[in-house]
Every structure is written in structure tokens, then in C-alpha cells.
Amino acid sequence: MTITKRKKLIVEKIDAMKSYELIEALKLVQSLPKVNFNESVDISINLGVDPKKSDQNVRGSSSLPHGIGKTLKVAVFADGEDAVEAKKAGAEIVGFEDLIADVKKNKDLDADVVIATPDCMAKLGALGRILGPKNLMPNPKEGTVTKNVVDAVNNAKKGQVRYKTDKAGIIHTTIGKIDFEAQKLAENINFLIDDLIKAKPSTAKGKYMTNISISSTMGPGIKVDLATVGNEK
Numbered sequence: 030m031t032i033t034k035r036k037k038l039i040v041e042k043i044d045a046m047k048s049y050e051l052i053e054a055l056k057l058v059q060s061l062p063k064v065n066f067n068e069s070v071d072i073s074i075n076l077g078v079d080p081k082k083s084d085q086n087v088r089g090s091s092s093l094p095h096g097i098g099k100t101l102k103v104a105v106f107a108d109g110e111d112a113v114e115a116k117k118a119g120a121e122i123v124g125f126e127d128l129i130a131d132v133k134k135n136k137d138l139d140a141d142v143v144i145a146t147p148d149c150m151a152k153l154g155a156l157g158r159i160l161g162p163k164n165l166m167p168n169p170k171e172g173t174v175t176k177n178v179v180d181a182v183n184n185a186k187k188g189q190v191r192y193k194t195d196k197a198g199i200i201h202t203t204i205g206k207i208d209f210e211a212q213k214l215a216e217n218i219n220f221l222i223d224d225l226i227k228a229k230p231s232t233a234k235g236k237y238m239t240n241i242s243i244s245s246t247m248g249p250g251i252k253v254d255l256a257t258v259g260n261e262k
Contacts, residue, residue, distance in 0.1 A: 035062045039249060048254040051218065054243055055211040061248050068207040068246035069097070070214055074200040074225065075240035078233045085233055087200065088193040090171040091224040093217040096188025098206035103185045104128070104140035106149040106167070111178050115144070118182035125149055132156050138165060142185040144173045164193070190221070200225065207245050218243075222259025 039061055049057060058070060078085040104122035105115035106129070115123045122128065122140055129152060132138045136159055143160060145153055145167040153167065160166040167173040171191045175181045190202045204217045222238075229237050241258060242250035 038062050043249060043251060048252040050254050051215050051257040052211055054251045054253045055214050057251055058243055058245050058248060059207055059211060061245065063207075064247050067098075068248070069099075069203045070205050070207055070209070071244055071246065072200075072202060072204050072218060072221070073240075073242050073244075073250065074222075074238060076194060076198050076200060076225075076233075077236050077239050078194060078198045078230060080194050080196055080198045082232070085230045086194055087225065087228050087230065088168065088170045088191075089224065089228050090173070090184075090189050090191045091221045092184045092187055092189045093204065094220055095205060095209065095213040095217050097190060097203050097217075098209065099188070101141040101185050101188075102139065103182055104138055104143045105178055105182065106143070106145040106153055107178055108146070108149065111146050111176075115178045115182055118179045119186055120144070120178075120182050126152065129153065129156060132159060138163075140165065142173065142189070142191075143167050144175065144178060144181045144185070146176060146178060147174060150174060164191070192221075192225070204243075219259045226259060 042057065042061060076087060078087060080086060103120045105112070105120040106125055107115050107123060108125040112123050112125070133156065138160065143165045150167070157166060172181055172184065192200045192202050194200060202221070204221060205214045226237070238255060241253040241255060243253060244250045
């Protein structure tokens with residue numbers, strides 16, 4: 030199999046057997062051959078939980094201090110004064126029964142984050158088959174079911190990321206763009222790690238964080254030394 034010049038340069042730079050200090054790993058990601066767009070920097074965190082047990086699912090959100098380099102499109106299901114406040118806060122799509130009907134008709138909702146007031150949730154369940162597969166269904170643990178829609182919209186606009194363990198007990202999320210300063214990316218990661226530590230299930234046994242790797246959108250995963258991140262220091 031022919032190896033491209035870019036892949037050859039990557040292989041030469043990365044020691045697949047090594048765990049790098051956080052800043053070193055980030056600078057390594059940024060030093061790899063570039064592609065023709067501004068890549069995201071993603072993180073994968075293996076957690077020592079049993080994802081088959083509902084009480085060990087880790088799910089929530091984190092408002093990263095430096096955002097993720099992307100302005101999110103926010104939809105809010107709210108009525109009355111809450112709807113007015115959501116629009117003032119900058120939500121692009123706001124509605125309740127009319128919006129539910131529109132989503133049912135189009136079988137889609139063009140938004141990155143969906144927020145709802147508790148009063149709307151009973152009727153919003155009808156959209157589960159549409160919003161669920163897109164990971165857009167509002168959830169109290171993620172802060173997207175709330176009476177305070179203004180704060181929720183503001184957090185989403187600032188670069189809030191949502192996280193949820195997959196079937197293998199791994200968290201996957203974005204923590205910024207490749208052109209961020211390495212220190213800002215590190216601060217975003219440490220903030221996320223600290224939030225994950227706070228969300229540790231009481232029933233989880235043994236080591237909580239077992240492996241962390243970072244990568245750019247088109248790049249390979251680079252292992253991070255657990256001793257150099259968050260409260261694991």
C-alpha cells in the first residue's frame with residue numbers, strides 16, 4: 030500500500046508507544062502537516078465505568094473557558110416570557126407547539142443545541158425519534174432542560190460542549206480549533222476533565238480515567254500522560 034507524504038511525515042513525528050505531557054501533545058498535534066481547513070481538536074477519554082449499568086453512564090455539559098471556535102445555532106422550546114427572553118439571548122429558533130409541528134413535518138431541526146423549559150418536555154417527547162438520533166433531545170443533566178433559558182442560551186453560545194459515554198465507556202468531544210494557542214487548549218481540557226471528575230458515578234470502582242488521547246479532525250490520536258491533566262495531577 031502506498032503511503033502518502035503527509036502520512037509519512039506524521040509517522041516520523043509521533044511515537045505511538047509514548048504518552049506525552051499535555052502541552053507537548055497539543056503542540057505535536059499543531060505541528061503535524063496541515064490540511065486545507067481549520068481543523069478541530071478532539072479528545073477521547075476512556076472512563077473506568079460499566080456503560081451497561083445505567084447508574085454509571087456519565088453525561089453532562091461543560092462551558093469551556095475559551096469556547097470551541099464555533100458559533101452554535103441554538104433552538105429553544107419555550108412559551109410566553111421564556112420564549113421572549115430566549116430570543117433576546119440570541120437563540121436562532123424559538124417556539125413551542127408551532128415548532129414541534131414544524132419539526133414533525135420536516136422530520137428535522139437545523140440546530141446544534143436544543144434547549145427546553147421543563148413545561149415543554151411532556152409534548153417534546155413526540156420528537157424523540159427525530160431529535161434522539163441526532164443527540165439533540167434536551168436533557169436536565171446537560172443543562173438543556175432548564176427554567177433559566179437565558180443562561181442556557183448564553184452557555185451554548187460561549188462554547189459549551191456536551192458529553193456522554195458511548196457503549197465502550199468513552200467520552201468523545203471537541204475542545205477547540207487547531208489554531209488556538211496550546212495553553213488555551215490545555216485550559217479547555219483541564220476544565221473538561223475537572224467537570225468529568227465531578228460527574229464520577231459513586232458506583233464506579235477502580236481508576237476512573239484510564240486513557241486520554243487527542244487528535245485533530247484529520248490526524249491520528251496522540252496519547253496524553255494522565256498525570257499532566259486536570260485533578261489527576
